[in-house]
Amino acid sequence: MRMQWDAFLAAVQERGEYPSRREADRAARVVLALLGAHLVGNERAELAAGLPETCALVLLNPLPAAEPLGPERFVRATAAWIEGATEETAMWDVGAVLSVVADTAGDDLMRRILLQLPPGYDLLFGRPGMSEPGLHPEG
Template sequence: MRMRWDAFLAAVQERGEYSTQDEAERATRAVLALLGAHLVGEVRAELADRLPETCALVLLNPLQAYEPMSPERFVRATAAWIEGATEKTAMWDVSAVLSVVADVTQAGSLLDRILLQLPPGYDLLFGRPAAS
């Protein structure tokens, strides 16, 4: 079942401790646009089906990615897309959004398949450190 937009934003706002829903929305749009550039095929489509329609549209119309980004570069790219952001605040934004995305996937095989399409280290950004 698809999560509602207001519920998704409320979860991001709570995780990110944002004072306004606008801040949560700005972070959500930037992070999902970058994430969408790194996911392909059924994995991206299945995630889009679970996200609110507004999020799905951002995920399915991603920014152009020319090569896979390390988690560190992903955070730097997020900082570049959010006005006034620093790498430290962008890390917070990425973690807030991706931890809600992880919840939407219900931490099952979809999250595992998402992580397989991303360079090593993204499990931490999703708030789901890999078991060692």
């Protein structure tokens, strides 16, 4: 069953300790747009199907990524899109949004999503060690 937008935002607001729903909304939209640019195929569609419709639209209609961003660059890109953000606050935003996404997705889908992303995203999703070592080439 699809999670409702209000419930998703409430979870992001609580995890991110945002004073307003507006700040949670802004973080959610930016992080989901960047994430959507990095996911393809069934995993992106399956993730979108479990998220609120507003999230799904952002996830499925991203700006195309010129290249996959490693976790550090993903956080920097988030900071660049949120007015007044620093890398530290962007890391907080990414963690708040992606941990709620991971809870919604469940472990099986999260493992498949992490296989599409550069190593290190397991930490951004709050799932350290979930991207099983040995599945990513060392580099």
